[in-house]
Amino acid sequence: MFEGALTGLKIVELSERVAGPFCTKVMADLGAEVMKIETPGAGDVARSRGPFPGDEPHPDRSALFLYLNTNKFGVTLDLSKSGGALLFHELMKDADILVETQIPGFLESLGLDFVSLHARYPRLIVTSITPFGQTGPYKNYKAYNLNCFHTGVVGYETPFNFVTDPENEPPLKTSGQQADLLAGWTAATATMCAVFHRDLTGQGQHVDISEVEAVAHMVRPNFALYSHEPPDGPNRRRFLRRTKWGLAYVFPCRGGHVALLALTDQHWESLKALMGRPEWAESELFSTLLERFQNIDALEVSVAAWVSNQDRDELSRKGQELHIPVFPVRDMQAVVGSEQYRERGFFVTVDHPATGPLTYPGAPFKFSATPWQMRSPAPRLGEHNTRIYGERLGLSAERIEQLRREGVI
Amino acid sequence: MSQLPLEGVRVADFGWILAAPQCTTWLGVMGAEVIRIESHQRLDVIRFLGQNPRDLKGPDGSPLFNGLNYSKKSVTLNLGHPRGVALAKEIVRRSNIVVENFAVGMMKRWGLSYADLCQVKPDIIMISGSPVGQYGPDSHCVGWGPITQASAGICHLTGYPDGPPSSLGGTWPDYMVGVVMTYAVLAALYCHRRTGKGQHVDLAMAEVVTAMLPEAIMDYLMNKRDQGRRGNRDEVMVPHNVYRCCAEDKWVAIAVDNEEEWQNLCQVVGHPEWLADERFKDRQSRKAHEQELDALLTAWTRARSQTEIMHLLQKVGVAATPVYDTESLIADPQFQHRDFLASPGHPVTGDHPVAGIPGKYSAIEKLRYTPAPCLGQDNEQVFSEMLGLSQEEIKRLQEEKVIY
Numbered sequence: 001m002f003e004g005a006l007t008g009l010k011i012v013e014l015s016e017r018v019a020g021p022f023c024t025k026v027m028a029d030l031g032a033e034v035m036k037i038e039t040p041g042a043g044d045v046a047r048s049r050g051p052f053p054g055d056e057p058h059p060d061r062s063a064l065f066l067y068l069n070t071n072k073f074g075v076t077l078d079l080s081k082s083g084g085a086l087l088f089h090e091l092m093k094d095a096d097i098l099v100e101t102q103i104p105g106f107l108e109s110l111g112l113d114f115v116s117l118h119a120r121y122p123r124l125i126v127t128s129i130t131p132f133g134q135t136g137p138y139k140n141y142k143a144y145n146l147n148c149f150h151t152g153v154v155g156y157e158t159p160f161n162f163v164t165d166p167e168n169e170p171p172l173k174t175s176g177q178q179a180d181l182l183a184g185w186t187a188a189t190a191t192m193c194a195v196f197h198r199d200l201t202g203q204g205q206h207v208d209i210s211e212v213e214a215v216a217h218m219v220r221p222n223f224a225l226y227s228h229e230p231p232d233g234p235n236r237r238r239f240l241r242r243t244k245w246g247l248a249y250v251f252p253c254r255g256g257h258v259a260l261l262a263l264t265d266q267h268w269e270s271l272k273a274l275m276g277r278p279e280w281a282e283s284e285l286f287s288t289l290l291e292r293f294q295n296i297d298a299l300e301v302s303v304a305a306w307v308s309n310q311d312r313d314e315l316s317r318k319g320q321e322l323h324i325p326v327f328p329v330r331d332m333q334a335v336v337g338s339e340q341y342r343e344r345g346f347f348v349t350v351d352h353p354a355t356g357p358l359t360y361p362g363a364p365f366k367f368s369a370t371p372w373q374m375r376s377p378a379p380r381l382g383e384h385n386t387r388i389y390g391e392r393l394g395l396s397a398e399r400i401e402q403l404r405r406e407g408v409i
Numbered sequence: 410m411s412q413l414p415l416e417g418v419r420v421a422d423f424g425w426i427l428a429a430p431q432c433t434t435w436l437g438v439m440g441a442e443v444i445r446i447e448s449h450q451r452l453d454v455i456r457f458l459g460q461n462p463r464d465l466k467g468p469d470g471s472p473l474f475n476g477l478n479y480s481k482k483s484v485t486l487n488l489g490h491p492r493g494v495a496l497a498k499e500i501v502r503r504s505n506i507v508v509e510n511f512a513v514g515m516m517k518r519w520g521l522s523y524a525d526l527c528q529v530k531p532d533i534i535m536i537s538g539s540p541v542g543q544y545g546p547d548s549h550c551v552g553w554g555p556i557t558q559a560s561a562g563i564c565h566l567t568g569y570p571d572g573p574p575s576s577l578g579g580t581w582p583d584y585m586v587g588v589v590m591t592y593a594v595l596a597a598l599y600c601h602r603r604t605g606k607g608q609h610v611d612l613a614m615a616e617v618v619t620a621m622l623p624e625a626i627m628d629y630l631m632n633k634r635d636q637g638r639r640g641n642r643d644e645v646m647v648p649h650n651v652y653r654c655c656a657e658d659k660w661v662a663i664a665v666d667n668e669e670e671w672q673n674l675c676q677v678v679g680h681p682e683w684l685a686d687e688r689f690k691d692r693q694s695r696k697a698h699e700q701e702l703d704a705l706l707t708a709w710t711r712a713r714s715q716t717e718i719m720h721l722l723q724k725v726g727v728a729a730t731p732v733y734d735t736e737s738l739i740a741d742p743q744f745q746h747r748d749f750l751a752s753p754g755h756p757v758t759g760d761h762p763v764a765g766i767p768g769k770y771s772a773i774e775k776l777r778y779t780p781a782p783c784l785g786q787d788n789e790q791v792f793s794e795m796l797g798l799s800q801e802e803i804k805r806l807q808e809e810k811v812i813y
Contacts, residue, residue, distance in 0.1 A: 003604075004600075005596040005597055005599060005600035006596055006599060006600070007600075007603075008603055009599070026592065027596075030596050049644070049645060050624070050628070050644055050645070051624055051627060051628035051631060051632060051634075051644075052631075053631045053632070054631075054632065055632065063623060063624060063627035063628065063631065064623060064624050067623035067627065068623070114771070131730075132743055132747075133747055133769065134769070135746065135747065135769075136742075136743045136746035136747050137742050137743055137746060138723075138743040141719075141723045141728075141730070142723065142726060142727070142728040143664075143728050143730050144646070144664040144666065144728050145664075146641060146643065146646075146649055146650075146662050146664045146728075147662045147664055147728050147729075147730040148730075149662075150651060150660070150662040150730065150731075150732040150733070151662065151730040151731055151732065151733050151738075152733070152738075153578070153579070153733050153734065153735055153738055154577060154578045154579045154581065155578070155651070155662070155732055156578065156660075156732050156733060156734050157577075157578025157579055158567065158575065158576075158577045158578040159567065159568060159575030159576065159577075159578075160555060160575060160576035160577055160578045160579075160580075160581070161555075161576065166657075166658040167653075167657070167658065169569070170640075170641070170650075170651045170653075170660060171651050171660055171732045172567065172568070172569070172575070172640065172641060173640075173641045174563060174566065174567040174577050175563060175566030175567060175622060175624075175625050175636065175639075176566075176621065176622055176623070176624050176625060177624075178577075178621060181621045182585055182588075182621075185585065185588050185589055185592060186588055186767055186768065187768075188592050189435070189588055189589075189591045189592040189595065190767070190768035190770075192592065192595035192596065192599065193414045193415070193439050193595070193768075193770070194414070194770065194772075195414075195595075195599065196414035196415055196439075196595070196598070196599075197412070197413070197414035197770070197772060197773060199602065200412050200414070200416065201412055201772065203772055204772075205770055205771045205772035205773070206770075206771035206772075207768055207769070207770055207771075208768065208769040208770075208771070209767065209768050210747065210767065212730075213744075213747065213749055213767045213768075214767050216738060216744075216749065216764070216767075217584060217588075217764060217766075217767045218578075218579040218581060218584045218585060219578065219579040219735065219764075220431075220476065220477065220584060220763070220764035221459065221473050221476060221477065221580075222579075222735040223476065223735065223739065223750060223762065223763055223764045224459070224472045224473060224475065224476025224477070224761070224763040224764070225459050225472055225473060225476075226735050226736065226739065227472075227750075227761035227762045227763065228459075228472035228476075228758060228759070228761045229461075229472075233461070245555075245580060246458075248553070248555040248556065248576070248580075249576075250559065250564055250573065250574055250575055250576055252573060257559075257564075257573065257574050258559070259555065259556040259558070259559030259560075259564060259576060260556065261552075261553050261555060261556045263454065263553070264454050289454070289457060289458075290457075290460075290462045290465075293458075293462075294462060320549070320550050320551065323512075323551050324551070325540075325551050325552045325553050325556040325557075326556065327550070327552060327556055327557060327559045327560035328559065328560065329559045329564045329565055329574045330559065330560055330561070330562055330565060331562070331565045331635055332562060332565070332625060332626065332629035332635040332636070333629070333635065334562075335560075335561065335562035335565075335619060335626065336626065336629060336630060338547075338560075339545070339546050339547070340541050340542070340545040340546055340547040340548070340615075341616075341619070343544070343545040343546060344542050344544070344545050344613070344616075346616055346619070358627065358630070358631060359627070359630045360623065360626075360627065361616075361619050361620045361622070361623055361626055362616075362620070363616075363620065364589065364612060364613055364616035364617040364619075364620045365589070365593045365610050365611065365612040365613070365616075366542075366543075366610065366611040366612075367593075367596075367597065367600075367608055367609075367610055368523075368608045368609040368610070368611075369600070369606050369607070369608035370600055370606075370608065
């Protein structure tokens with residue numbers, strides 16, 4: 001029997017796409033039991049999003065969906081049908097946590113909002129993830145990953161550290177669904193806080209996560225630096241615009257690019273040694289942390305000129321020997337071929353009836369006593385209907401068939 | 410006063426820089442007693458960053474540090490001294506959780522490895538954050554977030570089409586890794602409550618980043634396709650970009666996912682004829698003519714302000730939101746309504762709003778926001794009250810630069 005760190009927690013997921021499913025995935029991966037509810041018919045929208053093996057769309061073969069829904073049970077349920085809400089209540093009876101990402105007000109219209117649920121299940125924790133949260137003038141506004149990433153300021157500051165022509169270098173999103181996934185981590189963390197609170201008080205509660213706030217939390221120094229500066233202060237403008245944060249760049253070099261940081265005096269002394277102590281580097285302009293910070297543009301140009309003549313892998317190796325944070329910019333081939341990842345067993349192969357074995361990224365942490373485990377692949381649509389509605393809730397085969405005919409499941 | 414989730418939990422915090430402090434701040438806000446173990450010997454560089462160069466205030470005067478490290482205590486201990494290590498162990502003996510993110514091997518060198526700490530506290534939970542993990546051929550590598558992300562693949566995937574690879578804003582992924590560390594610590598704590606078992610969690614920053622790139626990684630593994638850099642574009646959604654607004658360097662993000670949204674967009678921007686245009690007749694056609702479509706849409710957006718566009722399009726269910734810089738976000742009515750900022754205050758840098766911990770909790774009346782600690786401000790309380798050292802001994806240890 002698998003013993004994970006979160007074994008014993010029971011979660012119902014009423015969500016689709018990325019943020020909600022990722023929140024429950026990271027908990028399922030550590031042993032929580034997760035019951036994923038999908039709408040009969042099409043199911044989770046993520047099933048229609050690629051990539052697919054061989055580029056052939058199929059609802060059980062979306063890599064995004066498969067990755068986000070490992071270790072979960074999957075049932076179908078239409079909450080808008082009269083039998084649907086009843087079954088939902090059956091599922092809630094022994095649940096610890098409901099994770100939902102519906103537009104605020106939707107669950108209320110079904111009588112399934114936090115206040116109603118709390119009255120029936122006082123220990124239930126309801127975690128809601130929406131772009132702007134459950135309150136405020138924008139609470140019903142729509143926002144996808146692109147929107148949340150940009151409204152939460154991270155997009156505005158990407159690319160990091162080298163925008164020189166703002167009008168022609170628009171703010172930039174990054175690969176995949178970073179804002180959604182970040183909201184998932186944030187929600188899982190906040191949910192655990194509510195679990196401990198329940199241990200103390202016996203009461204569940206409503207945890208309200210705004211995805212845009214989860215993103216804005218990533219630029220947290222900006223708020224402090226902004227608020228501490230007088231309105232006419234010299235630093236105010238610099239922290240408003242595309243921030244230059246210090247010598248931390250992606251530089252072109254021979255054989256590709258490196259990312260290099262030299263912030264502290266120790267980094268800088270090591271970098272000077274690595275560069276062979278050129279005369280310009282001994283300038284007063286760069287002698288202290290604050291001087292380097294103030295003269296960052298000049299510093300960047302000079303370091304870039306030197307880096308451009310270096311070999312990527314050799315620079316990375318020699319820099320690391322001197323404890324300078326420097327890594328090659330790795331492409332997909334280099335990432336999946338990384339010896340470091342291989343030795344740590346980071347990538348895992350998961351067999352799924354619809355795809356055969358595929359390789360997924362694994363967990364980013366190793367728990368010494370309760371190791372992360374891939375117990376089961378993502379469910380096919382309604383895969384566990386019989387198991388959950390029949391075996392667990394005790395519905396007869398006829399009743400299940402009837403619910404299926406009525407489109408409830 | 411309402412109860413906080415982590416009341417009664419004590420954290421020995423060896424963390425520094427950004428990621429680990431982010432984790433222990435979250436724990437402190439939730440009610441844990443967090444004791445930051447620092448030293449004049451190896452001061453957290455963040456204590457000196459973000460200060461006004463014409464008005465330097467020393468290690469307690471950094472808005473950056475004070476805006477990150479609130480809701481915890483600080484003691485100073487020289488871990489290069491055996492007595493300093495012994496005292497650190499005494500703190501660990503009385504703690505539930507140890508957090509650290511030193512270069513791999515440092516804790517062991519000081520005699521503070523997980524195995525060492527299990528000797529004094531067998532059920533301790535320890536989390537070690539590092540760039541690429543505690544073991545493996547690259548485990549000796551040092552890296553801060555903005556650099557480590559390059560090794561994890563995301564820089565390669567971030568940038569304008571045909572442009573160079575780029576890092577992400579906000580010293581990504583440091584603060585995110587802090588959130589993931591918090592999650593991992595809480596999961597281990599939950600396990601401890603249930604089983605009595607402690608454990609060591611080895612968290613690799615690079616793995617956090619790569620675990621958030623499932624599409625790019627799996628596309629490469631399944632289809633041998635490297636997705637490369639796509640600017641703001643999406644594989645499926647179109648339009649999907651940031652568009653210039655009327656003011657300088659102001660942009661609005663617009664993402665359209667389905668036919669209904671597309672039809673509503675065309676109506677609101679005053680171009681119902683696009684619906685009959687062959688170039689835009691379905692998702693595939695719009696994707697094929699995405700650049701033309703973006704130019705046409707920009708002609709409409711650049712005559713309007715961010716918020717005007719947001720409200721007009723949101724009214725018909727189209728996801729349009731401003732691309733915010735920090736100042737605009739602070740001024741936004743939604744963020745003001747949500748009290749996103751907190752005011753823990755600080756004796757040296759004053760009472761100015763800083764970023765709080767995200768999430769609203771219906772049953773927690775007030776989260777605990779207390780000022781970031783001045784360096785060593787809790788030496789007296791921790792060494793005298795908690796560890797029971799006499800005043801003379803504390804004084805002697807200070808002179809010997811053990812408490813230092």
